[in-house]
Amino acid sequence: MHTRDKLKQTALALFAQHGYEGTSLAQIAAETGIKKPSIYNHFPNKAALFLAIFEEVESGIVALIDDSLTRSHDLPTRERLERLIRSCATFIRREHQGVFYKRYLLFPPTDVATQVAAISNDNERRINAHLHVLFEDGRQAGELRALPEAQFIAAFYCLMDGLFAENFYYDADTFERRLEGAWAVFWAGLEA
Template sequence: MTRSEQILNAALEQFADKSYEGASLSAIASKVGIKKASIYNHFSHKEELFLSVAKYVYNQYIIEIERVLSHRSNRHAEELILEVIETMTNFLSDKKAGKFYMHFLLFPPIPLKEKVYDHFLNFEDECDRLLSPIFEDIIETFHIDTMSLRDLLDAFYCLLDGITTQMFYYDEKTRNRKRLAAWNLFWSGIKNYAKK
């Protein structure tokens, strides 16, 4: 792990636990084993560090999706999408990354709102690029002509965000039950469109 990555990991923990305003650059430096001034060799100020953490979390999310999709050949779309849901909700239920994502990326500090939103739009474009081929296959397989690719992706993201929120409230058994129930209903809805 590079020094910049060490700083990003320590900053992720600080921002997740203490908020943007409460995060301490001194505590971040201490966690990494460097002096506070050394942070500025990698990040010019706290705002840049926060935005870099946001980008880092988004990149880790994308890496997880790519890992699942790298095993795409000879797998049914249903199985693949369910694995994406399980992987991503597990990733976002991680204490640090999930807390940061759900709080600061959905409700960023006011001064950084526009910049975080721009990062989010780029992130969603990348998710679209990775997931579109699977949903295009579904549209073709089920001969769905009443729902667009954009409709399917939008519904999928809402499902994913809803499940992720549930991950923070319940024990593992209950979380898994709720996730599976939401998935079953979502997939039934897709198959229902094929009958129309």
């Protein structure tokens, strides 16, 4: 693995665990096995390292959604949507990425808050485009009831946000049972 990638991997874990303010470049360097000045060969400062990680994590979510919907393209809407939600739930349960993502989406470091919001808004537009296609496909196939697309998208995000919170409260088995229950109610509200 290249040093730049090691730095990002190490910093991701430290930022998720200790927060942006609680993580120093010296810690990141020590955990990576390099000297602090060597970081500057890869990133001009801590903010640039953080933003590179945030953008990578955000892009990973979009890629995950794209992959899930592409792989399930020929399936009925119910199965496509359930697979999508399960893929997102798997991401949420990843030890460092899930925590990092939500932590900094909700509480971005002050010095990079504007950039975090811009990255997040751009990726939300990309995710919404995927959800739009899924919604339209489901409506045209007669599998989704008549409701405004904005409600569908809002409900999807609310479900995902709820699952994220559940991830902190419950072990894997309990989380899975709660996901099953939430999915059943979510689908009942959408099914034609």
